[in-house]
Amino acid sequence: MDFRLKAPSHSDESSLRQQVFNHILEAVLSGRFKPGEPLIELKLAEELGVSRTPIREALRQLEYEGLVSSIPNKGVIVNGISETDIEEIYAIRELVEGLAVKWAAERISEQQRRDLEETFELMCFYTRKKDYQQLAKYDARFHNLLFDSCQSKVLRHILRMLMRYVEHARIGSFRVTERAEQALEEHRAILEAVLEGSAEKARDLMTMHIKNALVNLMEQRKVSEKRDQAKERDQA
Amino acid sequence: MDFRLKAPSHSDESSLRQQVFNHILEAVLSGRFKPGEPLIELKLAEELGVSRTPIREALRQLEYEGLVSSIPNKGVIVNGISETDIEEIYAIRELVEGLAVKWAAERISEQQRRDLEETFELMCFYTRKKDYQQLAKYDARFHNLLFDSCQSKVLRHILRMLMRYVEHARIGSFRVTERAEQALEEHRAILEAVLEGSAEKARDLMTMHIKNALVNLMEQRKVSEKRDQAKERDQA
DNA sequence: TGTTGTATAATTGTATACAATTATACCGTA
DNA sequence: TACGGTATAATTGTATACAATTATACAACA
Numbered sequence: 001m002d003f004r005l006k007a008p009s010h011s012d013e014s015s016l017r018q019q020v021f022n023h024i025l026e027a028v029l030s031g032r033f034k035p036g037e038p039l040i041e042l043k044l045a046e047e048l049g050v051s052r053t054p055i056r057e058a059l060r061q062l063e064y065e066g067l068v069s070s071i072p073n074k075g076v077i078v079n080g081i082s083e084t085d086i087e088e089i090y091a092i093r094e095l096v097e098g099l100a101v102k103w104a105a106e107r108i109s110e111q112q113r114r115d116l117e118e119t120f121e122l123m124c125f126y127t128r129k130k131d132y133q134q135l136a137k138y139d140a141r142f143h144n145l146l147f148d149s150c151q152s153k154v155l156r157h158i159l160r161m162l163m164r165y166v167e168h169a170r171i172g173s174f175r176v177t178e179r180a181e182q183a184l185e186e187h188r189a190i191l192e193a194v195l196e197g198s199a200e201k202a203r204d205l206m207t208m209h210i211k212n213a214l215v216n217l218m219e220q221r222k223v224s225e226k227r228d229q230a231k232e233r234d235q236a
Numbered sequence: 237m238d239f240r241l242k243a244p245s246h247s248d249e250s251s252l253r254q255q256v257f258n259h260i261l262e263a264v265l266s267g268r269f270k271p272g273e274p275l276i277e278l279k280l281a282e283e284l285g286v287s288r289t290p291i292r293e294a295l296r297q298l299e300y301e302g303l304v305s306s307i308p309n310k311g312v313i314v315n316g317i318s319e320t321d322i323e324e325i326y327a328i329r330e331l332v333e334g335l336a337v338k339w340a341a342e343r344i345s346e347q348q349r350r351d352l353e354e355t356f357e358l359m360c361f362y363t364r365k366k367d368y369q370q371l372a373k374y375d376a377r378f379h380n381l382l383f384d385s386c387q388s389k390v391l392r393h394i395l396r397m398l399m400r401y402v403e404h405a406r407i408g409s410f411r412v413t414e415r416a417e418q419a420l421e422e423h424r425a426i427l428e429a430v431l432e433g434s435a436e437k438a439r440d441l442m443t444m445h446i447k448n449a450l451v452n453l454m455e456q457r458k459v460s461e462k463r464d465q466a467k468e469r470d471q472a
Numbered sequence: 473t474g475t476t477g478t479a480t481a482a483t484t485g486t487a488t489a490c491a492a493t494t495a496t497a498c499c500g501t502a
Numbered sequence: 503t504a505c506g507g508t509a510t511a512a513t514t515g516t517a518t519a520c521a522a523t524t525a526t527a528c529a530a531c532a
Binding site for chain 2: 482483
């Protein structure tokens with residue numbers, strides 16, 4: 001496949017570094033680059049049709065976001081993520097996202113109220129239609145709006161890194177499907193609490209939402225594992 | 237002043253990028269580079285006697301750690317930090333560092349127990365001697381050991397970013413001095429709770445420790461402000 | 473005087489060249 | 503065959519050159 005950038009693919013005017021970052025990010029999150037796999041600058045540069053400079057900068061950014069590890073003078077490899085990691089990530093999420101919605105309930109602006117309600121309506125719509133592609137998109141937007149509503153640069157920064165870990169943890173699972181209806185109701189409850197300014201209630205609801213999401217994720221991983229093992233048996 | 241690197245200053249064998257990073261970091265944290273001040277790559281490169289490449293990489297790292305902001309095609313400027321920011325940082329610290337010591341109490345290794353106790357002894361020593369330079373050094377080591385003891389790569393990553401913010405928040409304050417004795421007792425209590433494996437107790441003690449540290453920091457800032465205002469009056 | 477346009481300079485973004493380091497393959501020797 | 507050493511290749515680290523973008527100064531004009 002030809003991944004060369006600056007093609008008029010979506011006529012992006014963002015910097016090459018950002019495009020390269022997005023490309024490698026997508027490759028890692030989709031599992032095309034597997035854990036332990038070394039990322040060679042020159043190879044990536046040729047593949048994407050750019051020089052090593054933007055590649056290096058993108059790799060550094062990926063390192064700071066925790067997706068790859070870099071060993072000086074040797075190179076960078078894709079990070080794997082263990083079950084323990086996932087449990088830890090979700091434990092941290094409970095606290096930090098809990099704080100985020102608490103602050104959001106206290107500080108949200110009028111415009112953000114409207115945006116959140118609008119986005120939630122779309123989530124309802126796509127849940128009914130069972131269009132999980134679109135649902136995932138608006139789910140992400142919902143959470144981002146919520147995080148912006150807490151009006152905190154610092155918390156936003158922490159959350160950004162944390163959410164990258166979460167995305168990484170989700171590799172290979174189906175994301176929504178059967179839990180979609182339940183998740184929607186949880187989102188509805190959180191939204192209501194935020195809009196009526198019930199900070200503690202919003203936090204507790206978010207904590208519970210994340211607990212449930214973890215249980216669901218772990219179950220999905222078990223399913224995926226069994227499916228993979230079956231596949232291996234078939235090949236043998 | 238001549239800041240050129242690779243001089244046999246401390247015969248560091250770390251990469252230039254890391255040296256440059258440390259240099260700029262120190263300049264920002266010490267207040268030599270002031271909030272809003274633009275950081276020009278070429279100027280820094282000449283000042284430090286290296287090319288722009290390691291400068292750029294160091295600036296990117298500083299950006300990810302929240303100390304500077306970069307606007308594409310324009311440049312990077314030093315970030316300021318408001319009172320609100322500080323309060324938010326400390327609120328996040330309460331949760332995250334609280335979780336950290338909780339896990340540390342559950343997971344600490346034998347070697348780490350010994351290291352922590354040893355470091356704490358040194359903190360006692362330098363508190364008695366009122367050598368606040370050395371005390372600050374071992375205080376930082378104490379916290380780092382504590383964070384390592386929770387054996388969590390993810391939490392370590394979050395804490396790293398958070399502590400950078402904390403250091404940034406502390407700009408211009410005296411750090412320890414009069415609160416040293418009280419802080420030492422708080423540290424002693426946390427250490428005991430961790431060593432005896434009382435996870436919840438350790439977390440609550442850490443929460444209280446951070447609350448106190450915030451109060452102290454805010455008071456010191458008020459003192460600094462008044463001092464600065466007096467200085468300005470004198471100059472006028 | 474104030475505004476706008478344009479030339480110039482300053483600065484960042486990207487590509488390439490070179491240096492330093494690390495990995496690999498091959499050969500000789502016991 | 504197993505081991506060690508050396509030459510070679512592969513890869514990262516740094517410097518420099520060039521392109522693209524943005525800021526600045528200054529003149530022309532209303």
